[in-house]
Amino acid sequence: MSLKNLHGVHIPHRKNTAGMEALRMPPPAVVTIPMSMHIGKPANCIVKAGDHVDVGQKIGEPGGFVSSPVYASVSGTVKKVEPLLMFMGASCQAVVIESDGAMTVSPEVKPPEITDYQSFINAVRDSGVVGLGGATFPTAVKLDVKDTSRIQEIIFNGAECEGYITSDHRTMLDRAEEIAAGARLLEKWLDVKKIIIAIEDNKPDCIAKMKEVTASDEHVEVRALPAMYPQGGEKVLIYHVTGKVMPEGKLPIDVGSIVMNVTSVAALAHYCATGMPLVEKCITVDGSAIKEPKNVIAPIGTASLEVIEFAGGFKCEPKKLVMGGPMMGVAQYDLNSPVTKGTSALLAFDEKEARPAEPSACIRCGGCVDHCPMNLMPCEIERAYEKKDGAALKALKVGLCIECGSCAFQCPANRPLVQVNKLSKTMLRDYENALKEKEAKK
Amino acid sequence: MNNDLIVSVSPHYHKQGSTTQRIMLDVLIALCPALVASCLIFGWRSLLLTVFSGANCLFLEWCWNKLMKKPQTIADLSAVVTGVLLAFNVPASMPLWQLMVGDFIAVIIVKMLFGGIGCNFVNPALAGRVTMMLSFTGSMTAYNPGVYAGGVDALSSATPLAVINELDFGSFMTLFLGRHGGVLGETCALALIIGGVYLVIREVIKPTIPVCFACSVLVFTFLFNGFHFTQAVLSLFSGGLMLGAIFMATDYVTSPMTRKGQIIFAVGCGFLTTAIRIFANYPEGVSFAILLMNLVVPYINDGTRTKPLGGVNA
Numbered sequence: 205m206s207l208k209n210l211h212g213v214h215i216p217h218r219k220n221t222a223g224m225e226a227l228r229m230p231p232p233a234v235v236t237i238p239m240s241m242h243i244g245k246p247a248n249c250i251v252k253a254g255d256h257v258d259v260g261q262k263i264g265e266p267g268g269f270v271s272s273p274v275y276a277s278v279s280g281t282v283k284k285v286e287p288l289l290m291f292m293g294a295s296c297q298a299v300v301i302e303s304d305g306a307m308t309v310s311p312e313v314k315p316p317e318i319t320d321y322q323s324f325i326n327a328v329r330d331s332g333v334v335g336l337g338g339a340t341f342p343t344a345v346k347l348d349v350k351d352t353s354r355i356q357e358i359i360f361n362g363a364e365c366e367g368y369i370t371s372d373h374r375t376m377l378d379r380a381e382e383i384a385a386g387a388r389l390l391e392k393w394l395d396v397k398k399i400i401i402a403i404e405d406n407k408p409d410c411i412a413k414m415k416e417v418t419a420s421d422e423h424v425e426v427r428a429l430p431a432m433y434p435q436g437g438e439k440v441l442i443y444h445v446t447g448k449v450m451p452e453g454k455l456p457i458d459v460g461s462i463v464m465n466v467t468s469v470a471a472l473a474h475y476c477a478t479g480m481p482l483v484e485k486c487i488t489v490d491g492s493a494i495k496e497p498k499n500v501i502a503p504i505g506t507a508s509l510e511v512i513e514f515a516g517g518f519k520c521e522p523k524k525l526v527m528g529g530p531m532m533g534v535a536q537y538d539l540n541s542p543v544t545k546g547t548s549a550l551l552a553f554d555e556k557e558a559r560p561a562e563p564s565a566c567i568r569c570g571g572c573v574d575h576c577p578m579n580l581m582p583c584e585i586e587r588a589y590e591k592k593d594g595a596a597l598k599a600l601k602v603g604l605c606i607e608c609g610s611c612a613f614q615c616p617a618n619r620p621l622v623q624v625n626k627l628s629k630t631m632l633r634d635y636e637n638a639l640k641e642k643e644a645k646k
Numbered sequence: 647m648n649n650d651l652i653v654s655v656s657p658h659y660h661k662q663g664s665t666t667q668r669i670m671l672d673v674l675i676a677l678c679p680a681l682v683a684s685c686l687i688f689g690w691r692s693l694l695l696t697v698f699s700g701a702n703c704l705f706l707e708w709c710w711n712k713l714m715k716k717p718q719t720i721a722d723l724s725a726v727v728t729g730v731l732l733a734f735n736v737p738a739s740m741p742l743w744q745l746m747v748g749d750f751i752a753v754i755i756v757k758m759l760f761g762g763i764g765c766n767f768v769n770p771a772l773a774g775r776v777t778m779m780l781s782f783t784g785s786m787t788a789y790n791p792g793v794y795a796g797g798v799d800a801l802s803s804a805t806p807l808a809v810i811n812e813l814d815f816g817s818f819m820t821l822f823l824g825r826h827g828g829v830l831g832e833t834c835a836l837a838l839i840i841g842g843v844y845l846v847i848r849e850v851i852k853p854t855i856p857v858c859f860a861c862s863v864l865v866f867t868f869l870f871n872g873f874h875f876t877q878a879v880l881s882l883f884s885g886g887l888m889l890g891a892i893f894m895a896t897d898y899v900t901s902p903m904t905r906k907g908q909i910i911f912a913v914g915c916g917f918l919t920t921a922i923r924i925f926a927n928y929p930e931g932v933s934f935a936i937l938l939m940n941l942v943v944p945y946i947n948d949g950t951r952t953k954p955l956g957g958v959n960a
Contacts, residue, residue, distance in 0.1 A: 443955070450956050451956045451958055521650070530658045566764050567899060580952070584947075600954075613657050616668070617764075
C-alpha cells in the first residue's frame with residue numbers, strides 16, 4: 205500500500221525550550237480550578253467555602269458519563285466557589301483555593317487496585333486524565349470500548365507539530381519510564397497487541413529515548429514521521445501511521461484505532477503507580493513578549509501571569525496571550541486566566557506579532573485548497589457561508605474540518621478561514637435541524 | 647493592562663511573506679526579463695509604453711476607489727500587473743491614447759465594475775487587448791521591425807505565425823530569442839520562460855497550466871496541420887503562446903483551483919488556440935482561447951471539486 209502524505213504546511217518551529225528541563229514552580233498563593241477542563245459535562249463541585257483540602261483530594265465528581273473528576277492541586281482552604289467565564293464563552297463553577305504553602309498530600313491519594321478491565325477503566329477515570337494534547341476528551345471514555353478486540357492498535361501521539369510547544373517533548377525525555385509503564389498497563393488490561401509511539405523526526409532525542417525504554421517490549425514500535433503541520437491531528441496521525449481513513453462522523457475506535465497523547469499516558473501511569481491524580485501540568489512559556497522561554501511545571505489552576513512571572517516575566521508589554529500553540533491555541537482575554545488540564549503552552553506576543561493582518565479580497569489562488577490536510581476547499585466554504593447556503597456547506601463537507609489553521613496560515617489575503625469554518629459548522633447544523641423539522645411536519 | 651490584550655481567532659501564525667502584494671510583486675519581477683528583451687528588440691518605446699500603462703492602471707483603480715468611496719486597494723499592485731501585461735500585448739508603435747482605452751476597459755470595465763480584485767470574470771489584460779484588437783486593428787497589428795534590426799529577414803517580414811514554413815536552426819533561434827516583429831512582450835520566448843521558472847520557484851504558480859497549455863498546442867498543431875512536426879514545434883514559440891500560457895492563463899481568479907480543473911482548462915486553451923490559428927481568420931488565437939476558457943472556469947471548478955478525506959457520499 206503506497207501512502208500519499210496529506211497536505212499541510214511548514215510552520216516555523218521555534219522550539220526554543222526543547223533542551224531545557226522543566227522547572228517546578230513553588231505553590232502559588234491562590235489557585236482557581238474550573239470544574240470544566242474537559243469536553244463533556246462539567247464536574248459537580250463537592251467542596252464549599254471554608255473547607256480544608258489537600259493535594260490530590262477530589263473536589264469535583266464527574267457530572268456524567270462524558271466527564272472527568274477534578275482534584276485540588278494545592279493544600280489549603282477553599283475561599284469561594286464562583287462562576288468563571290471560560291475562554292470558550294461559557295461560564296462554569298470554579299473553586300478558589302488559598303494555598304497554605306505546605307502542599308500536604310491528601311490521605312485519599314493511594315495507588316488504585318486494578319484487577320480487571322473494569323477496575324482499570326475506573327482507575328483511568330479516577331486519574332482525572334483527559335486528552336492533554338489540547339482536545340481534553342476524557343481518557344476513560346476513550347478507553348472504555350467494552351469489547352477490547354475492537355482495538356487494533358493504540359497510537360501514542362508524540363508528534364507535537366505545533367510551534368513553540370515542547371511540553372510533550374520534555375515529557376518524553378523526562379518521564380520516559382512512565383510512558384513505557386503506561387504502555388504496559390494498556391497491553392495488560394486492554395489486551396492491546398500493538399502500540400505505536402509516533403514522533404516527528406525533528407525530535408531525534410525523543411525517538412532515541414522512547415526506543416531505549418521500550419526496547420524490551422515487543423508490542424511497542426517507535427515510528428518517526430516527517431515533521432509537517434498538522435501531523436499530530438488525530439485524523440492525520442491515524443492516516444499517516446496506519447493508512448486508515450476515519451469516515452465522517454466516526455470515532456477513531458470505529459476504524460480500530462485509539463490515539464493518546466504521550467503526556468496523558470505518563471499521567472495515567474503516574475496515577476496507577478502512586479495514586480496521585482492529574483494536579484499539575486508541564487507548560488511551555490514562550491513567545492516574543494517573554495523574557496526567558498522555559499518549561500514550567502505548574503499546579504492546575506495557577507494564574508497564567510504567575511506561571512509567566514516564575515519563568516522570568518515579560519520583556520515588553522504583552523499584547524496577546526495564547527493558551528496552546530500558535531496554530532490552534534486560544535487567545536485569552538485575561539492575563540490571570542488559570543491554567544487547566546489541557547494547557548500545554550502559554551505564549552505571549554508583542555504588538556508586532558499579536559495583531560492579525562487586515563483581511564483583503566480572496567484572489568482565488570487556491571492555496572487553502574492545496575494545503576488542507578482534509579482536502580476541503582476553504583475558499584468555497586467561505587463563499588457558501590456568505591451566501592448562507594446550507595446545502596452547499598453540506599456538499600463541501602465543512603463538518604470534516606479539523607480547524608488546524610493551515611488554510612488561514614497560507615492565505616495571502618489573510619482571510620479568517622478558520623473562523624468561517626467554525627461558524628459554517630454551526631450554520632450547517634441549523635440547516636440540518638431545519639430540514640429534519642420540515643420532514644417531521646410532513 | 648489586561649484590557650489591552652488582543653483576542654483573535656486562531657491561527658496566530660501567518661506564513662511569512664504570503665501576501666497578495668508579494669505575489670503581484672513576484673509576477674512583476676518575473677516580467678522583467680521580457681521587458682529587457684523587449685527594449686533590446688524594439689527600443690526604448692517599449693519601456694515607455696510599459697511604465698505608462700502600469701501607472702495608468704494604478705491611477706484608474708485609485709480614481710475608481712476614490713469616486714466610489716471604497717477602501718483603497720492599489721497597494722496590492724494587481725493593477726500594475728494588468729497594465730504591464732496589457733502593454734506587453736501591443737506593438738511598440740502603439741499610440742498612448744489607444745493604450746489608455748485598453749487600460750480603461752481592463753481595469754474599470756472588467757475588474758472594478760465586477761467588484762475589484764478576485765471578482766473579474768475574465769482576465770482583464772486580455773479583455774483589454776481584444777478590445778483594442780477589434781477597435782484599433784491597424785495600430786495593433788503594426789508589428790514594426792524595431793531598432794535592433796540586424797539584417798535578419800524575419801524582422802522585416804510578417805510575424806512568424808503568418809509565414810510559418812521550414813526554418814533552419816538560425817531562424818529558430820531568431821524566433822526563440824524574439825528578434826522578429828510582434829508585440830512588446832511576447833516575442834522573446836527565452837525571457838518569458840525565465841520569468842515562468844522564477845514564478846514556479848517562488849511557488850506563485852504551478853507548472854500545470856503552462857506545461858499542459860504548451861503541450862496541447864504542440865499536439866493539436868501536429869494533428870490538425872498534417873503531422874508536420876517542425877511546424878508544431880515552431881507553434882510553441884510563435885505568437886502570444888508563451889506570454890499567454892505563463893502569465894495570462896495562470897491568473898488565479900480566472901483559472902480553476904484544483905489540479906484536475908487546471909489540466910482541463912489548459913488543454914481547452916490549447917485546443918482553442920490551435921483551432922483558431924489553423925481554421926479561423928485570425929492568425930493568433932491565444933487571447934480568444936484563454937478568454938473563452940475563462941468563462942467556463944466556474945463550471946470547471948464545480949465539476950472538479952476535491953474529494954474530502956473521509957467524506958461519505960450523501
